[in-house]
């Protein structure tokens with residue numbers, strides 16, 4: 683009769699500084715959810731495969747220069763262009779584990795000196811995550827991890843500013859961007875997370891990577 687009996691998927695976002703361990707924790711979480719028999723996919727922003735994503739990628743690798751406001755809006759546009767597909771996936775019961783989302787958008791651009799409220803504005807109306815997991819790591823520790831890859835933002839002094847803005851967003855528990863924010867210390871301790879979503883209890887731990 684066309685009525686889906688499957689529960690909606692969960693939108694789970696991982697946030698943190700560059701080299702904070704988001705990528706490895708995302709795959710760990712994916713295996714965990716699949717192991718429970720849930721349908722899940724790994725996504726990331728920026729999505730460099732779209733035409734907007736290619737402009738972002740060329741900016742990040744210093745092949746092109748853009749005004750700070752312009753690149754901010756491109757990052758946001760890159761989330762907007764994926765909104766309907768995200769919505770479809772979630773509706774059909776697939777959970778999405780997303781490596782970076784609006785928190786990155788606001789923290790990185792604010793750290794460059796743009797007004798934080800101006801930075802938040804284009805994010806309004808995007809899908810709000812059910813869970814944001816913030817991987818907390820000292821900027822110095824992150825910098826030690828195999829070195830940065832040389833992209834535009836991968837500099838210790840800048841990452842320290844980004845960390846300060848992430849802190850501001852968490853303190854404000856930015857409403858648009860998440861109901862539950864869990865802070866996981868990747869460099870020190872195990873973080874245990876339990877999340878009741880659509881009647882299903884997700885309970886997992888993220889280990890130091």
Ligand code: TMP
Nearest residue numbers: 700727728757782783786787790791835
């Ligand atoms: P990545 O290394 O996770 O692909 O992210 C690329 C860089 O882009 C990273 O330094 C964080 C930054 N970024 C923003 O400045 N704004 C955004 O909206 C996103 C998603 C990433």
